[in-house]
Amino acid sequence: MCEERDGWSDAAPPAPVFANVWFVGTCGISAILITGDKGHVLIDGGPRDAAPLVLANIWRLGIDPKQVRWILSSHEHYDHAGAIRALQRATGAKVAALATEKASLEVGRMSTQDPQNDGKGTFDSVRVDKVVQDGESLVLGRLVLTAHATPTHSPGSTSWTWQACTAAFNCRMVAYADSATVISTDAYRFTDHPERIAAARAGLETIAALPCDVLITPHPSASNLFARLAGKAPLVDPGACQTYAAAARTRLADRLRGEAAGSAK
Numbered sequence: 001m002c003e004e005r006d007g008w009s010d011a012a013p014p015a016p017v018f019a020n021v022w023f024v025g026t027c028g029i030s031a032i033l034i035t036g037d038k039g040h041v042l043i044d045g046g047p048r049d050a051a052p053l054v055l056a057n058i059w060r061l062g063i064d065p066k067q068v069r070w071i072l073s074s075h076e077h078y079d080h081a082g083a084i085r086a087l088q089r090a091t092g093a094k095v096a097a098l099a100t101e102k103a104s105l106e107v108g109r110m111s112t113q114d115p116q117n118d119g120k121g122t123f124d125s126v127r128v129d130k131v132v133q134d135g136e137s138l139v140l141g142r143l144v145l146t147a148h149a150t151p152t153h154s155p156g157s158t159s160w161t162w163q164a165c166t167a168a169f170n171c172r173m174v175a176y177a178d179s180a181t182v183i184s185t186d187a188y189r190f191t192d193h194p195e196r197i198a199a200a201r202a203g204l205e206t207i208a209a210l211p212c213d214v215l216i217t218p219h220p221s222a223s224n225l226f227a228r229l230a231g232k233a234p235l236v237d238p239g240a241c242q243t244y245a246a247a248a249r250t251r252l253a254d255r256l257r258g259e260a261a262g263s264a265k
Contacts, residue, residue, distance in 0.1 A: 002027035002226060007259075008079050009049045014057040015229050018214050018236075019164035023175055023229070024057035026050050029079060029224070030218050032176060033058060034162065038141025039069035042093065043160060043176055044218060045083030048123060054083060055090055068093045069140055074178045075154040076104035076111070078123040079116045085124035094129035096138055098149055101156025102128045111155050115184035115196060148210060152203030153179040154246065161211050172213035175241055179218050180207060180248035181253050191259045200252060204245045212241035 002012050005241055010027035017023055017032070025031035029046040031054045032205055040063065058065045068091040083104070088095055097105055104110055104151055106126035110117040132138060134149040148159040157178040165171040182190065190197050215235050217223040223244065228235045237243075 006221060008047050009053070009201070011053050012057075012247060014060050016173055017216065017229065018174065019166045019170075021164050021214075021216075022061060023216075023220070023225070024054050024061070025220070026053055028219065028221075030176075030216060030220050031057075031083075032216060033061070033063075033068070034143060034145070034164070035063065036141045036143040038143075039141060040067050041070045041138075041140060041145060042068050042087065042091075043072045043075050044080045045071070047079050047082040048086065049083075051083035051086035051090070054087060057220075065091045067091075070138060071095045072138070072145065072160060073097055073101060073105065073158065073185045074176065075159075076101050076114075077092040077116070077154060078121045080218050081105060081126065082123040082130070084126045088126065096130040096132050096147075097176070098130050098134065098147060098156055098158050099131050100149065100151065101158060102131055104156055113155050115182070115188045115190065115193075118185045148206050150178050150180075150203035150206045151199040152201075152207070153181055153183070157203060159207060159210060164214070172236060173199055173211035173215065174214045175210045175212035176204075176216045176218075177207050177210060177212070177223075177241055177244060179222065180204060180244060182248075182252050189259050190256060191263070197252075197256070201249075204248055204252070207248075208242045208245035210241045213238050215240035215244060217244070 006028040008028040015023040022033040049090040105126040145162040160176040
């Protein structure tokens with residue numbers, strides 16, 4: 001259904017990823033449902049108008065959305081967090097986030113420290129019920145999801161890892177690695193903000209070191225997810241996070257070289 005369609009609000013069917021992990025997002029934005037014995041966890045929701053699409057996909061799996069107990073987030077931008085408030089209301093779920101993301105989620109706009117902050121792109125404010133620390137795990141029955149601060153794309157960027165096992169006890173580590181692009185407004189120069197460069201590099205080091213048999217990213221295209229789900233590329237690749245981070249390091253270096261060249265003119 002998503003062939004030649006990658007809009008953030010283009011409806012996509014739900015799809016199994018691995019074991020109890022399901023894609024319930026849109027053609028252009030990931031939303032991931034992890035089912036468990038004591039309820040379920042949802043990561044990301046897409047833009048505001050994707051909320052009914054995500055809920056419909058959960059229903060299509062035969063699951064009542066009210067069984068979702070926690071909603072997690074990758075980062076505090078409207079294309080991923082815009083639907084969270086509506087999903088929180090529809091499911092009754094609690095929201096957990098890093099402290100670096102909490103303030104932006106609760107006011108519904110990017111941090112002033114975000115290179116992409118142009119005063120636009122606001123979203124419905126979200127009630128954050130639990131602040132998790134970097135490296136802390138959220139436990140729901142047998143589900144154990146660990147938060148990793150990866151502030152490359154935004155100050156609050158968070159990657160999540162967990163173990164998923166099939167009925168045959170084939171277990172894999174799944175990494176929902178946050179976006180790793182260094183995007184900004186036209187006026188922003190990373191070279192004027194050495195602290196942001198250091199944070200971006202630290203985030204990429206963390207992503208490269210994630211336990212990562214199955215890689216998923218907030219934009220499915222960034223990890224070639226749909227082709228992998230269709231069997232056109234390997235779904236399981238223990239080196240996927242290292243490859244993902246290496247490509248992002250190259251893009252960051254290119255950006256910094258471009259800024260330096262511009263200054264020399």
